[in-house]
Structures are given as structure tokens and as C-alpha cells.
Amino acid sequence: MDKNIEGRDAISPVEVESSLYGVVKAGRCATITMTNPAIISALSVLAGSSLGALTPVLSNYVLQRSATQRDLVTREFADRQTLYSDFISNAARLYAEAATSNTFQINDAVGLYALVSRMRLVAPPPFVEAAETAARNILERYKADNIPLASLPISALSSGLDPLQKFSMTCRTDLLDLSMRCRASIIPAASRAA
Numbered sequence: 001m002d003k004n005i006e007g008r009d010a011i012s013p014v015e016v017e018s019s020l021y022g023v024v025k026a027g028r029c030a031t032i033t034m035t036n037p038a039i040i041s042a043l044s045v046l047a048g049s050s051l052g053a054l055t056p057v058l059s060n061y062v063l064q065r066s067a068t069q070r071d072l073v074t075r076e077f078a079d080r081q082t083l084y085s086d087f088i089s090n091a092a093r094l095y096a097e098a099a100t101s102n103t104f105q106i107n108d109a110v111g112l113y114a115l116v117s118r119m120r121l122v123a124p125p126p127f128v129e130a131a132e133t134a135a136r137n138i139l140e141r142y143k144a145d146n147i148p149l150a151s152l153p154i155s156a157l158s159s160g161l162d163p164l165q166k167f168s169m170t171c172r173t174d175l176l177d178l179s180m181r182c183r184a185s186i187i188p189a190a191s192r193a194a
Helices: 013-018 037-100 106-122 125-141 149-157 165-193
Strands: 023-026 029-032
Touching: 037 106, 037 125, 037 165, 106 125, 125 165
Parallel strands: none
Antiparallel strands: 023 029
């Protein structure tokens, strides 16, 4: 057999011709040759159809994921808004009772502390602390002197009488943050769908 310039065995044209669809051996190296245009076309069609089939699946996954995230944030917003509203309603009623009467109702205090405990499940610590402080202030109000009913409207207008102001403002920041998260999850989904 003939030797090529590098000292390897040379391959005859007959061997190359017969191995167009097989393995061409040149010394220790082996390469697969694909010079048949039909094979290249078939592989291109398979790759293109695979990519075409995969694109809607991935697109649907991304859209469904963002819609699910948006729904979770919206539900969390509604749940917290209801919880904060219930706490404010109960606390305001209890504070009015504490300001006008020294008669302590344990059931009302239990309801208020139940709402505080529900907040511990879903709200960040600063909001729970504000709720605990408001509940503590309401219970301490039972120890203070009663406000006569005739002077209650004047006392209610004074700035020092609102025990829920700090809690309300804290809740407002929480709801605004949740609202921004909800909007942020809606805007990208709408721009992807367009």
C-alpha cells in the first residue's frame, strides 16, 4: 500500500467511493461522511419540526406560569386586604367600647387576638407588631377613665385618640407593595401576549 506525506497508509479512490455513507479510515482517525443531500434535508426537516413543535409548548409554559403568579399575588392582596379590614373594624369597635365603658368583654378581645394571629400567618413582622401594639393599646384603654358620650365626637377628632393610625398606615404600605407586585406580574404577561 502507498504511504502519504505524513507516513500513513493512503486510501485508494475506490475505498473512498465505497465509503461515502460509511466510516472513512485514515490512520487512527475515523470520521463519518454525509455527503448525501437527502440525509441532510431529512435531518433539517426533523430539526425544524422539532423546534416548531417545542416553541408553542415553551410559550404556553411561560404564559401559564406568569398567569398563575399573577393570580397568586392578586389572591394574596385580596386576602390581606380583608384581614386588615376585619382587624380595623373590630379594633375600632372595641376601642369605642373601651373609651365609653369599663366593662370588658373577653369574647371581643379573643376575636381581636385571633385576627392578630391570622396576620402572623400571612403578614410580614412589622405589620404583626403594629397590630399587636394596637390591640395592647385597646386593652389598656379599658383601664383609663371613660370619655362621656357628649364629648366623644370632640375627642374622636383629636389626633391622640386614633389608636389604629400607625397600623392603618403600615397596612397601606403593605397593600401598595402587593399592588405593585400584582401590576408588575400583569404588565410583562400582557406584553408577551401581544
